Amino acid sequence: MAITSANQLELLQTAEAVAREKMIDPDLVIQAMEESLARAAKSRYGSEMDIRVSIDRKTGRATFTRVRTVVEEEDMENYQAEMTVDQARAYFEPSKDGRAVWLRDGQPIEDFSGGPQVGDIFQEEIPPVDMSRIGAQSAKQVILQKVREAERDRQYEEFKDRIGTIINGVVKREEYGNVIVDVGRGEAILRRNEKIGRESYRPNDRIRAYVKDVRRETRGPQIFLSRTAPEFMAELFKMEVPEIYDGIIEIKAVARDPGSRAKIAVVSHDGSIDPVGACVGMRGSRVQAVVNELQGEKIDIIPWSEDLPTFLVNALQPAEVSKVVLDEDAGRIEVVVPEDQLSLAIGRRGQNVRLASQLTGLDIDILTEAEESARRQKEFEERTKLFMDTLDLDEFFAQLLVSEGFTSLEEVAYVDLDELLVIDGVDEDTARELQARARDYLDEQARKAIEHARELGAEDSLIEFEGLSPQMIEALAKEGIKTLEDFATCADWELAGGWTTVDGERVKDDGILEPFDVSLEEAQNLVMTARVQLGWVDPADLEADEEDAEAEETAEEAGA
Structure with missing residues (x-):
């Protein structure tokens, strides 16, 4: 031809x-x-x-x-x-x-x-x-191949911009629990684990889902849908509540147990509008529309607060909370509830506290008032015994120190003298004697720790490194870290500890210096200082990285 x-x-x-x-x-x-x-x-x-x-x-x-x-x-x-x-x-x-x-x-x-x-x-x-x-x-064949490639490119360009939005489609078929959905100019897949509960669909059923991801693959663009993603619920509320769509009300966090229960935290940028009431709607009409779409999933709408303890109290609704103790460094929070509220706070199979933890981003420990009282009593007795044994004090005097808020020998040894003088029966000579005993004991413990570290093989390069206490050096030597070079090769999480997700569950990684309350940021700084001292890292590069990070943070704030 x-x-x-x-x-x-x-x-x-x-x-x-x-x-x-x-x-x-x-x-x-x-x-x-x-x-x-x-x-x-x-x-x-x-x-x-x-x-x-x-x-x-x-x-x-x-x-x-x-x-x-x-x-x-x-x-x-x-x-x-x-x-x-x-x-x-x-x-x-x-x-x-x-x-x-x-x-x-x-x-x-x-x-x-x-x-x-x-x-x-x-x-x-x-x-x-x-x-x-x-x-x-x-x-x-060449023409058909090129046309197919062009068609795939067009589909990818069209759908990649729809990531993070809700899409309507028609069920074409179901394969091994995965639903293939016709979304107009392409096909999408709703995987079995992205369906709510035991949802089942038949061909030609209408379906609404969240576009979770769009990937460019050899066989064409793959569009992945989800009905279990927290963002799906957020987008549904945006469709039902005009105030959210207009930006007057903002969804700050969503936590879901798909098909069972969910919590959504909202805040209003207009003092005259109640965010919870606006999301519920007249006679619950707005929230009910979302509930119906999510197969009857119960939804708790919670007012968001910048104050984490207040936010957590709201997140644990409907349980009543007596007291909240926040440890921001560890990202943990203790919640004390009355005995009759314990099961309500935990929820069926731990659902309520699990959702509250997802919503706040904190690990939550729930105690009853009796358990908290027993724990406080145990801590009081342990600290009293510590001061009795190390400072050679009688029980009454040791209890006075604990009652005034002293928790460790370091606090007694290095606190301002005036803070000891406020204790009944303590004059200046007694206060100085207390501090002298505490310092002598700490110095002796430090000496023994260094001696033991040397016996384990710790070298002067590590012992003389600023920022590590003798007890820290001893702990490092026990783990085989004996030189500054060894220390410089450590990862921050090896020192401070952290969490790893294994098979969908969080597993605790114990850090070598975790018993000394070394945070992840402190561990990063210590390791980087060691690398600079060894000449592995140029300080100028660090300054440039910090400037870049600050510029990026400023740009993000400006964009927000």
Whole structure:
């Protein structure tokens, strides 16, 4: 099949029709045709030739061109597509019939007096090929492949911008628990673990879901849906509550046990609007619409607060809370509830406290008032005994120290003298004696710790490193960290501890220095200081990283 003047316009019309049907750019179809014709020409003239085809976008005329590039003689690899400078001299002249052209830097050469140069390109028009049946079939396959690729690209570009939104679709089929959904110009998948409870769908059922991810894959764009994502609930509320859509009310956090129960924290930026009431709606109409979509999932709407303890008290509703103790460094919080509120606070199978923990981002320990009282009594007795044994005090005097809030020998040894003088019966001489005893004991413990660390092999480079106490050095030596080089190779979580998720459950990683209340940030600073001292890290690089981080943080704040 040769492309004659009779079917040149038909070529363009075919490209237009295919582009319209697949909703892609007609130029992409023509490019596919050019590539398929070039492939057919190579099968006719030789596969090593560099043959290119250009189809005129107005007339449909196809021009076949052979391209050869001038290279150095030692670099020549393909004599069909390349030629040396000496070989090029035989062709280096203006074309008499306009069927050949020399290019330099992408522009036609006008002055031929200087001779050819490496990099010059010689383009020569060659006769069009007559396609055999096999050639025509091959060209068709190339065109179809290119059209499919263009269609996939269009689908990806369309759906990648819809990540984070809700989409409506029609169920096509269900495969091994996964639901295939027709979403208009493509197919999406709702995986079994992204469905609520035991939801089941039949073909042609209408479905609404959250676009969780869109990935570009070989078989085409893969659109992943979810009905269990917390964001799905947030988007549903945005659709039902105009104040959220307008930005007057903001959803700060969502925690879900899909199909069973959920908690959503909201705050109003307009003092005259109650965020909880607005989300509930008249006679519960707004929240009920969301509940119906989520298969009857119970939803607790909670007022958000910047004060974490207050927020947590709200999050544990409907349980009543007596007291909250927050440890911000450890990211943990203790909640004390009356005995009769314990089961309500924990919830069925721990659901209530688990959702409250997800909502606040804190690990929550729930104690009854009796358990908290017993724990406080135990701590009181342990601290009393510590002061009795180490400072050689009688029980009454030790209890006085604990009652005044002293929890450790370090506090007694290095606190301002005036804080000891407020204790009944303590004069200046007694206070000085208390501090002297505490310091002597601490110095002796430090000496023993260093001696033990040396026995374990700890070297001076580690012992003299500023920022580590003798007890810390002893703990490091017990774990085989004996030099500053050893310490500099540690990860921050190895020192401060942390949490790892294993099979969906959080597992505690104990840190070597965790008993000494070393935070993750402090561990990072210690390790980085060691690396700087050893010359592993340039301080200038650290300053540059800090400046970049500050600039990025400023930009994020400005964007917010």
